[in-house]
Amino acid sequence: MTENADDRTVLIVDDDPSMRAALRQWIRLAGFATVEVAGADEAMSRLSPDFDGCVVSDVKLEGDDGLELLRRIASRDTDLPVVLITGHGDVPMAVEAMRAGAYDFIEKPFDPDHIAEVVRRAADKRALVMENRALKKQLEEGAGLESRLIGNSPAMETLRQQILHFAKTDAAVLITGETGTGKEVIAQALHDFSLRSDGPFVAINAAALPEAMVEAELFGHEAGAFTGADRRHIGRIEAAHNGVLFLDEIVSMPLVLQPKLLRVLQESKVDRIGGTKSIDVNTRLVSASNLHPGEAVRSGRLREDLLFRLNTIELHVPPLRERGRDCLLLFDTFSNRLAVQYGIGAPGLSVRDEAFLQTYPWPGNVRELRNAAERFVLNAEVNPQPLEALVTGQREPSDPTRSTGLKDLMDEYERSLIENALRRHKGRVADVLRELNLPRRTLNEKMARHGLTREQAGPTETSET
Numbered sequence: 001m002t003e004n005a006d007d008r009t010v011l012i013v014d015d016d017p018s019m020r021a022a023l024r025q026w027i028r029l030a031g032f033a034t035v036e037v038a039g040a041d042e043a044m045s046r047l048s049p050d051f052d053g054c055v056v057s058d059v060k061l062e063g064d065d066g067l068e069l070l071r072r073i074a075s076r077d078t079d080l081p082v083v084l085i086t087g088h089g090d091v092p093m094a095v096e097a098m099r100a101g102a103y104d105f106i107e108k109p110f111d112p113d114h115i116a117e118v119v120r121r122a123a124d125k126r127a128l129v130m131e132n133r134a135l136k137k138q139l140e141e142g143a144g145l146e147s148r149l150i151g152n153s154p155a156m157e158t159l160r161q162q163i164l165h166f167a168k169t170d171a172a173v174l175i176t177g178e179t180g181t182g183k184e185v186i187a188q189a190l191h192d193f194s195l196r197s198d199g200p201f202v203a204i205n206a207a208a209l210p211e212a213m214v215e216a217e218l219f220g221h222e223a224g225a226f227t228g229a230d231r232r233h234i235g236r237i238e239a240a241h242n243g244v245l246f247l248d249e250i251v252s253m254p255l256v257l258q259p260k261l262l263r264v265l266q267e268s269k270v271d272r273i274g275g276t277k278s279i280d281v282n283t284r285l286v287s288a289s290n291l292h293p294g295e296a297v298r299s300g301r302l303r304e305d306l307l308f309r310l311n312t313i314e315l316h317v318p319p320l321r322e323r324g325r326d327c328l329l330l331f332d333t334f335s336n337r338l339a340v341q342y343g344i345g346a347p348g349l350s351v352r353d354e355a356f357l358q359t360y361p362w363p364g365n366v367r368e369l370r371n372a373a374e375r376f377v378l379n380a381e382v383n384p385q386p387l388e389a390l391v392t393g394q395r396e397p398s399d400p401t402r403s404t405g406l407k408d409l410m411d412e413y414e415r416s417l418i419e420n421a422l423r424r425h426k427g428r429v430a431d432v433l434r435e436l437n438l439p440r441r442t443l444n445e446k447m448a449r450h451g452l453t454r455e456q457a458g459p460t461e462t463s464e465t
C-alpha cells in the first residue's frame with residue numbers, strides 16, 4: 001500500500017520554523033507530500049473528511065497544544081492518525097499522548113528512519129480506513145439501487161453491478177429492452193449514482209413530441225429564429241449541461257435531426273436554431289430503445305454513425321418472463337407498498353394466483369405487473385378476484401369440475417415453461433431441448449399433450465423440424 005506514497009499528504013504542525021523544515025525534509029525523503037502549519041487552528045482548517053494522509057504535530061504549540069489538537073481532530077474523525085513529537089526522555093508526556101489516542105509518538109532529536117517508518121504506518125492505516133469507507137459507501141448505494149431496481153435473478157444482480165460501475169464513468173450508455181422493463185429507472189440510476197448527481201437529469205422522448213417540435217426542443221432557438229419563436233428558448237441538450245441527457249426511444253429520433261445530434265455528441269457543442277455561435281455543453285448521454293437498434297439501422301431508421309456514438313456501453317434489460325421468480329418478489333413489494341399507501345391490508349396470493357404470476361408472459365413487463373398489483377390491492381376488500389381474471393379480463397371459469405389441485409398447476413407451469421422457451425428461442429427446437437435438458441421425444445410428447453406447436457410459439461427462424 002506504500003506504492004503511491006507520493007500523492008499522500010502529511011500535515012506538519014509545529015510553531016518552530018526550523019523544526020518544520022527538518023520534518024519536511026525527512027518526510028519528503030520518505031516519499032510523501034507535506035503541508036506545514038504553525039498552530040492547531042490552522043491545522044484544523046486544512047483537514048477535510050477525505051484527507052488521505054496523517055498528522056505529525058509537536059506536543060508544545062502556542063495556543064492549543066498538540067494534545068488539544070489531537071482531541072479536536074478525534075472529535076471530528078477518530079480514524080485520522082495523529083503522530084505527536086515529544087521532548088527527549090519526556091516519558092510521562094509520551095504516555096499521556098498515547099492514552100489520549102495518538103497513533104504514535106516521535107522523540108526529539110529525530111531519527112529519520114524512525115520518522116519515515118512511523119509516518120508510513122500511519123498513512124497506510126489511513127489508506128485502509130479510506131478504502132473501507134469507499135467500500136461501505138458503495139454497498140449503501142447498492143442497497144439503495146436494490147430497492148429501486150428490484151429483483152434477485154442473476155440477470156438483475158449483474159445489471160445492478162454494471163449500473164453502479166458505469167455510473168462512475170462518462171461513457172455513453174444505450175439501454176435496450178422491451179416496454180416496461182425498467183429502462184427509465186436505469187437511466188435515472190445512472191444519473192443518481194454518478195458524480196453528476198448534483199447536475200440535472202433531462203429526459204426527452206422524440207416519440208412523444210410532434211416531429212416539427214423535436215428540433216426546437218432539443219437544440220433550442222433564438223428569438224425570431226422562425227415564425228412563432230418570439231423569445232429565446234433553451235433546448236434540452238443545453239439544459240443537461242453538467243448532468244445527464246436521456247434520449248428515450250432513440251429510434252424515433254427524426255432522421256433529418258440525427259446528423260445534427262451526432263455533431264453535438266462529437267464536438268460537445270450545440271447550435272441553437274437561428275443562433276450565430278455554438279455553445280459548449282458538457283453532458284453525459286444515456287439513451288434507450290425498446291426496438292433492436294441494429295435492426296433500426298438496417299431498416300434505415302437510425303444512422304449507424306449515431307448508433308456508434310450512443311452504444312459505447314450497451315445494457316440489455318431482460319423481459320420479466322425471463323427473470324424467474326423476480327415476478328413474485330416484485331408483486332409482493334408493489335402490493336405491500338401500495339397497501340401502505342392506500343392504508344389498507346395487503347391481500348395474500350392464492351396458489352393459483354402465484355402460479356399465474358409465474359406463467360403469464362407479462363408482455364407489458366414490470367409496468368403491467370405493477371398495474372396488476374394495484375388492481376389486486378384495490379379490489380381485495382370490495383370485490384376480490386383471482387389475479388388471472390384481473391389481468392386478462394377473463395372471467396374465472398365457472399366450471400365446477402375444474403380443479404386447482406397441484407397436478408393441474410404443475411401441468412400449467414410445464415406448459416408455460418415450454419411455451420416460453422419456444423418463444424425465447426424463436427421456435428428453434430434444438431435450443432429448447434438444450435435449455436430444458438430434455439430428449440427430443442419427451443419434448444414432442446409434451447408439446448403434443450399441451451397442444452403447442454413451434455409456429456404458434458412465435459415467428460420461427462429456421463426450417464428445422
Ligand SMILES: Nc1ncnc2c1ncn2[C@@H]1O[C@H](COP(=O)(O)OP(=O)(O)OP(=O)(O)O)[C@@H](O)[C@H]1O
Pocket residue numbers: 147148149150151177178179180181182183184185186290366367370
Ligand atoms: N426492477 C424494478 N423494480 C421496481 N420497479 C421497477 C423495476 N423495473 C421497472 N419498474 C417500474 O415499472 C415501471 C416501468 O418502468 P420504466 O418506465 O423504467 O420502463 P421502460 O423500460 O422505460 O418502459 P418503456 O419502454 O415503455 O418506456 C415504472 O413504474 C418503474 O418504476
Ligand SMILES: [Mg+2]
Pocket residue numbers: 183184248
Ligand atoms: Mg421508458
